[in-house]
Amino acid sequence: MRTLKIVVVSKCLPYLAGPAVFAFEEAKALAQMGHDVHFVTYKSYPHGTTIPDLDPAVLRNSGIMFHLVQEPISNKVIGSQIAIAMLSEVLNIAWSSSQKPDFLRAHYAMPHGLIAVTAGKLLGIPSVVSLQGSDVATLAKMDGFREASIAVFQHADLLTPVAQVLYEQVDELTQGRHSNMLVMPSPVDTERFHPEASLSIPNGVRIIYTGRLHDIKAIDVLICGFGIAQRRVNNLPMSLTVAGVGPELPNLKQLAKKLGLEGSIMFVEGIYAGLPELYRNHNVFATASQSTEEGMPFSVVEALASGLAVVATPVGDIPKHLKQWENCLYAKLKDPDSLAKAFVTLAEKPDLMAKIGTRNRTLAEQKFSMKEHCERLIRLIIAPYVSSY
16 A cells, blocks of 8 residues: 555644544544645634644644644735635645645535635545535535535535435435535544543542533533432432533533532543543543534544443434443433433443443444544545555
8 A cells, every 4th residue: 555645624623522633533543554644724713722732742743744824814805814825735735746645635514625625626636525514514504605515515526424414414405416425424543542441430420521512512401410410319429521612611610500510510621632531530421412413423432432331312323323221321302301310320220331331342443443444535435536556
């Protein structure tokens, strides 16, 4: 297998979840396979968080060549100019070297997929776009984004939605006139995320949620359900960790205080490097998401690989992969009491919790391995488009 030159266009760290982490982890795995990976991303984000704020060692040790793009300021161009600057950087990578990129990999249709498709047509190389959720379920249906999104769906050389529901929505939006498309669920580095056999977890239930702190994730419902469960099992310790960033953080902290749960709930922000250890210090992952845009969330897959039992609402592709009582206890949407019942069940049946965690680790190794995902990406998707491979 020869070394491929790959250009990735995406958001990146320090986001804790979603397409940004998927993009980084996949690029890192491709680099570890020996490929030449260039990552075009933002130098700074609208909220002011910058890539250099992350531990530089995380980026430096990834084996990826980063191209941090700053939005140019010109009164000759009206509106946001960052997408133009990212396209320019992709072209610069191609034109400044004797080796043209073998393919472009974008995560999220707007604007990264559009950048990759445009550059791919200009350079005569394939573009492969990962579809993550709201880029299909929301943006592709909005005025101002609809036609551009459909252009990506029709002109990318290959689309890799992370969930079957996204495949079906693209099929409907384009009336079947879309590019080659193959569902590829969010993968996880099973060497980085793993159970720690020597770690002694105290009796009781230590619950964790990781991801965006957005109202669609219904973390307020999760907190209320946790509070109910804690009152029902007052003879066993029970705690909740909420890890992530987002607009709901102040409201969630206020809710925890209102319910008298400040001593039982810990809020953690920006902990990418320490995330595997954080999972290993818990035994249950919980999500109360109401989002119809969910695929198989990246955070759920990380929890599986870490050997955690899962409590979840049956949204997106989660029910396609996780079976009731075998991998997960399901709770009803917008129902704190239903969540509480699941938490109490696990607290009262620690053997069940442990067995679910063990099965989930096996499931992650069999179905969600990042290494196998990248090998499949190269073998089944990229190879047909790359000459002399």
